Amino acid sequence: MSFLFKDFPVDRDGLRVDVLAGLAARPKSIPPKYFYDEPGCRLFESICAQPEYTLTRTEQALMRAQRRDIAAAIGPVDCIVEPGAGDCAKVRLLLDALRPSHLAVLDIAGAPLATAAEPLSRDYPDLAITALGMDFLHDLEAAAPYLPAGRRLIYYPGSSIGNFPPDAATALLARFRQLAGTEGRLLIGFDLKKDPLQLHRAYNDAAGITAAFNLNLLERLNRELGANFDTSRFRHYAFYNPVAGRIEMHLVSLVEQDVSVSGQRFHFALGETLHTEHSYKFRRDEFSAIAKSAGWQLADEWEQDGFAVQLYG
Ligand code: AVJ
Secondary structure, three states: OEEEEEEOOOOOOHHHHHHHHHHHOOOEEOOHHHHOOHHHHHHHHHHHOOOOOOHHHHHHHHHHHHHHHHHHHHOOOOEEEEEOOOOOOOHHHHHHHHOOOEEEEEEOOHHHHHHHHOOHHHHOOOOEEEEEEOOHHHHHHHHHHHOOOOOEEEEEOOOHHHHOOHHHHHHHHHHHHHHHOOOOEEEEEEEEOOOHHHHHHHOOOOOOHHHHHHHHHHHHHHHHHOOOOOHHHEEEEEEEEOOOOEEEEEEEEOOOEEEEEOOEEEEEOOOOEEEEEEEEOEOHHHHHHHHHHOOOOEEEEEEEOOEEEEEEO
């Protein structure tokens, strides 16, 4: 019916500012949202196809198996809002089950988002689609004027929430609460705590795709910030930290070296790490306590093979 694309002036300098700040910090770190340039998105899709990485397939299977029950629990919805929608593949199942009049998809990668969202209007001719190219961690509130009045469902699948330490997760869920309004709902999927060896394998696949995904971050900095990282001098290193309840992904310097990024020099000691990602794993009650502190009440939940989907109101 209608398709609107708006690319927000995502702070074009954001990558440079965040990377220079992260390289100046101890330990050195870079926010995981910067994994997802075009090669990074392709590598992530390839990770999802690896036999060791079952997270995405399990969520899909859960959603397919439970879609009627989930739709019934959600009830009528006017607008689905999906932050970080990427290729817009996951939301189709909910569109079929809920038949809302409006879909708003948000993603930091504006152009690929528009390319993915537009074809939805062929399959859902009565659906009004709004694609917002934005870094929702910055600009979420700016989405509000683009949403119709009525009942909103925020859909945040894929265990993306696991990238945030508990305090930051609470803060993000509270912003979702604001955007959804008091009548709003939240459907969120997250990976559960499980055998640490199984988790370890999921982030250390035999084909080396996760390693390539991690190292692509350095190649991106070479491409976009004129950096001169030599990826053969860094080791992808991912492990489950059971004290913190998270996978940690690092790039560990194999030698003492200097790297130049955006005209600035950075020193890496032998063995020094560049920390690239946290991927928190939860128990269902742990997660509902976090959501509760952000103003969400658990309404229903589903679990399959170490993955959970929870509905909040
Ligand atoms: C997209 C954040 C859910 O943490 O499992 C996959 C990203 N990193 N392999 C995850 C990821 C390495 C993924 N999330």
